[in-house]
Amino acid sequence: MADKLILDGKIVSNEVKMKLKDRVDKLADIGITPCLATILVGEDPSSETYVKMKGNACEKLGIISKRIHLSADITTDTLLQTISELNEDDGVHGILLQHPVPDHIDERCAFESIAIEKDVDGVTSLGYGQTAFGFGVYPSCTPAAIMQIIDYFDIQVEGKNAVVVGRSPILGKPVSALLLNRNATVTTCHSYTENLELHLSQADIVVAAVGKPNFIQGSWLKEGAVVIDAGYNKGNVGDVDYESCYKKASAITPVPGGVGPVTISMLLKHTVESAERTVKI
Amino acid sequence: MADKLILDGKIVSNEVKMKLKDRVDKLADIGITPCLATILVGEDPSSETYVKMKGNACEKLGIISKRIHLSADITTDTLLQTISELNEDDGVHGILLQHPVPDHIDERCAFESIAIEKDVDGVTSLGYGQTAFGFGVYPSCTPAAIMQIIDYFDIQVEGKNAVVVGRSPILGKPVSALLLNRNATVTTCHSYTENLELHLSQADIVVAAVGKPNFIQGSWLKEGAVVIDAGYNKGNVGDVDYESCYKKASAITPVPGGVGPVTISMLLKHTVESAERTVKI
Known part of the structure; x- marks a missing residue:
C-alpha cells in the first residue's frame, strides 16, 4: 500500500495564490x-x-x-x-x-x-446548469476547491466510484456534477438514503458535505478510499470522524486546513478570471 | 410478490392529453x-x-x-x-x-x-439548473415523462436506490436530478463506469438512457426492480433487453408504447402551461 496521504489544503491554496499574484500583476500593468x-x-x-x-x-x-x-x-x-x-x-x-x-x-x-459573468461564487442556477453541462466557468467555490485538491495530488477520478454525501445547491449537487464530468460514477446520498454504509463501502472517493460533525465513520469506508471532508462545524471539526477515517483512507483532507483554504483561493481565482475576461472581450 | 406491472405509456399519455384538452378549451374561452x-x-x-x-x-x-x-x-x-x-x-x-x-x-x-419561458422542451442549461435546484417549470420532456409514469403507477421513489445509465443533458442528467429531488439515492452510470452490473444489482429503480439496443440484461438486475427504458433504437427496440428484464422486474416500460408517447404529452403539457402563464402574468 502506498503511503497515507494528507491532502494539505494550505499547500494547494498557496500554489494557487502564487500563480494568481502574477496574473494580478499583469492586469495591473494594463490598469485593471x-x-x-x-x-x-x-x-x-x-x-x-x-x-x-x-x-x-x-x-x-x-x-x-x-x-x-x-x-x-x-x-x-x-x-x-x-x-x-x-x-x-x-x-x-x-x-x-x-x-x-x-x-x-x-x-x-x-x-x-x-x-452570470460576475457569479464568481457559483450560486446561480444558470451557473450550476452550465457547470453540469460542462461549459460553466465559475463553479461553486467549495466544489471547485475539491477538484483543485484532487488535481494537485493527482488523484484518479475517471472510472472511480464517487459517493457524495449531501445535495445542497452550492456543494453536494455541483461537486457531483464536476465528478461526473470527470468520468466518475457518482452516487449522491442524503438524509433519505437508506443504506449509506453500503454505498460508502463501495466508494473509491468519498465527499462529505452533510453538515454533521464527525458523521462519517472509518468503519463504513472501503480500505484505501480517498476522503474529502467539505464539512465545517462548530468546534473546528468536519463531517468526517478523522481518526477512524484516517486509518482506512489512502488519502484524506484534514479539518481545518483541507478544503477550506482552497475554497477561498477559488473565489480569488474566479474574481481574477472575471477581470481577465473583461479585457478579452 | 405483487403482479408484474407493465408500465403502459399510452394509458398515461391519454390521461394527460384528456386533462390538457380541458385546459386548451379554457384558454380558447379567453381567446388564447x-x-x-x-x-x-x-x-x-x-x-x-x-x-x-x-x-x-x-x-x-x-x-x-x-x-x-x-x-x-x-x-x-x-x-x-x-x-x-x-x-x-x-x-x-x-x-x-x-x-x-x-x-x-x-x-x-x-x-x-x-x-427560458419558452423552453418547453427543457434544453437550456438554465432550465436544467432550475430543475436541479427544484424550481424549474419545464424539465426536459423525456425525464418529465419518466416521472409522470412513476407517479401514475404510484411507484415509490423516496429512499430508493435509483441507477440512471446515461448522462446526456436532456436525459441522463435531468432524470438523475428529478429522482434526487424526489429523495431517491441516485447513481449516474455511463461509458466509464467500471462495474455497471454491481450498481444495477443494487438498484430499486433503473433508468436506461444509454442509446444501445437491448443493452441492459435481466441477469444484472435486482429481483423486483422497476425498469424504465428511455431508449429508442433502430428496429423499434429500447436500451433494455425486454424479455430477460421482464422476468426480473416488478414493473417495466415496454418499447414502443412506454416512455415515448408520454414524452410527447409532456411537450404538449409544457406548451399549454406556457400559454397559461402568459395569462397569469
Whole structure:
C-alpha cells in the first residue's frame, strides 16, 4: 500500500495564490485591478467573520475588496437593487452575497439576480446548469476547491466510484456534477438514503458535505478510499470522524486546513478570471 | 410478490392529453390558442418524422403547430435570428429545436438562445439548473415523462436506490436530478463506469438512457426492480433487453408504447402551461 496521504489544503491554496499574484500583476500593468464585491446582510457573527476573511484574502493579493454591509431589516427589493447596481458597475468583477441572509429576504431570488459573468461564487442556477453541462466557468467555490485538491495530488477520478454525501445547491449537487464530468460514477446520498454504509463501502472517493460533525465513520469506508471532508462545524471539526477515517483512507483532507483554504483561493481565482475576461472581450 | 406491472405509456399519455384538452378549451374561452414552434434544420428523415409527429399531436389537441423548416446550409447566426424572432413573438408559447442540427451549426449555442419561458422542451442549461435546484417549470420532456409514469403507477421513489445509465443533458442528467429531488439515492452510470452490473444489482429503480439496443440484461438486475427504458433504437427496440428484464422486474416500460408517447404529452403539457402563464402574468 502506498503511503497515507494528507491532502494539505494550505499547500494547494498557496500554489494557487502564487500563480494568481502574477496574473494580478499583469492586469495591473494594463490598469485593471480585480474587484470582488461582498454583500453582508445583518449582524451574524460567523458571517461577518467569513466576509472579513474573504475580503482580507482579496486585499493580500491585490484584489479590491468592496465590502457592502446592509442592515438586517432591509427588504428583498433593496437587496436586489444593490445587486443590480453591482451588476452594472464595470469596476466590479465578482459579486458574493454571504449566505445566509435574514429569513424575511428571498435569498434564492437574490442569488439568481447576480449577473452570470460576475457569479464568481457559483450560486446561480444558470451557473450550476452550465457547470453540469460542462461549459460553466465559475463553479461553486467549495466544489471547485475539491477538484483543485484532487488535481494537485493527482488523484484518479475517471472510472472511480464517487459517493457524495449531501445535495445542497452550492456543494453536494455541483461537486457531483464536476465528478461526473470527470468520468466518475457518482452516487449522491442524503438524509433519505437508506443504506449509506453500503454505498460508502463501495466508494473509491468519498465527499462529505452533510453538515454533521464527525458523521462519517472509518468503519463504513472501503480500505484505501480517498476522503474529502467539505464539512465545517462548530468546534473546528468536519463531517468526517478523522481518526477512524484516517486509518482506512489512502488519502484524506484534514479539518481545518483541507478544503477550506482552497475554497477561498477559488473565489480569488474566479474574481481574477472575471477581470481577465473583461479585457478579452 | 405483487403482479408484474407493465408500465403502459399510452394509458398515461391519454390521461394527460384528456386533462390538457380541458385546459386548451379554457384558454380558447379567453381567446388564447397555445402555439408550439418547431424548428427543423436540414432533411434528416428521422428528424422530419419526429417533428411531424409532434406537430400532429399539437394540432389534435387544438395547439397551433408553427413549423419552421430551414435548409441544411444555414449558418448558426441565421438559426439564432430565427429563434430570436420566436422569442419575441407573443403568439408563440413554446420553441422546440429538433436535435440534431447539421454539424457546422453550434447546436448548444442555439439551444441556449431559447428564452427560458419558452423552453418547453427543457434544453437550456438554465432550465436544467432550475430543475436541479427544484424550481424549474419545464424539465426536459423525456425525464418529465419518466416521472409522470412513476407517479401514475404510484411507484415509490423516496429512499430508493435509483441507477440512471446515461448522462446526456436532456436525459441522463435531468432524470438523475428529478429522482434526487424526489429523495431517491441516485447513481449516474455511463461509458466509464467500471462495474455497471454491481450498481444495477443494487438498484430499486433503473433508468436506461444509454442509446444501445437491448443493452441492459435481466441477469444484472435486482429481483423486483422497476425498469424504465428511455431508449429508442433502430428496429423499434429500447436500451433494455425486454424479455430477460421482464422476468426480473416488478414493473417495466415496454418499447414502443412506454416512455415515448408520454414524452410527447409532456411537450404538449409544457406548451399549454406556457400559454397559461402568459395569462397569469
